[in-house]
Amino acid sequence: MKFDILTLFTGMFSGPFDESIIKRAKDKQLIDISLHNIRDWATDRHQTVDDAPYGGSAGMVMKAEPLSACIESIKAQQPESTVVLTSPHGRRLNHSVALELTERSGLIIVCGRYEGIDERIRSLYAEDDISLGDFVLSGGEIAAMAIVDSVTRLIPGALGSSESAESDSFGDGLLEYPHYTRPPDFKGLTVPETLLSGNHELIRKWRRKESLRKTRTLRPDLLSNVTLTREDRKLLTEIEQEEASGM
DSSP states (O other): OEEEEEESOGGGGTTGGGSHHHHHHHHTTSOEEEEEEGGGGOOSTTOOOEEOOTTOOSSOEEOHHHHHHHHHHHHHHOTTOEEEEEEEEEEEOOHHHHHHHTTSSEEEEEEOBTTOBOHHHHHHHOSEEEEOOSSOOSBSHHHHHHHHHHHHTTSTTSSSOHHHHHHSTTTTSSOOOOOOOSOSEETTEEOOHHHHSOOHHHHHHHHHHHHHHHHHHHOGGGGGGSOOOHHHHHHHHHHHHHHHTTO
8 A cells, every 4th residue: 555645744754654563564565655745846945835824813824836736746646546634624533444544545645734734735635634633733744653554554464463453442343352461460460360261262252241341431432333242232231230239
């Protein structure tokens, strides 16, 4: 998959994109990431990319001309890629959105800065808007990193095991169950006996129950979007009874 990232700060990506899963995915040629400095498309000698907003207000706005030239240059080479703006106006990035984005042939991700970009860029080029949440970041670079990371790990072969992505939180609409490793006793806290039993069916059932328990406790809103099996409903009843009895 091809990622083209338009930014004023290409150096911000050198660490996150040169380590761990993303680096391995690049090495396997599962993904290709190109960084484009928007200033390179500015035509004046100062490489101006921002200007004061019409109507007056604090801050500056990213100019349309260099952004337009940059997008059109990349689109000419990657006509099937989708132009994505990182913006608080966008739909919230979640697992289903990341899964949907894996179906695109490529993503051209525009990182906003300052007070935002000239609205005409959205009107002319934007095919999607992605937001990380209802909070303010200094720019879209961190959002672009999150998009690349969340999409990359869903690409077949990017992770060591396909089960890793499937069992992650939100993979099936629920939060993931708790994990434990050696030692079996740490500062008086012990690993649940079921996980030490070697009984795979009991372990599977325990994990599902704890996934339901964690989701019910921390993100009950997610349960309304999950198709619960008969077993799930039974486990939820057990959880409610355990909580009622103080277990």
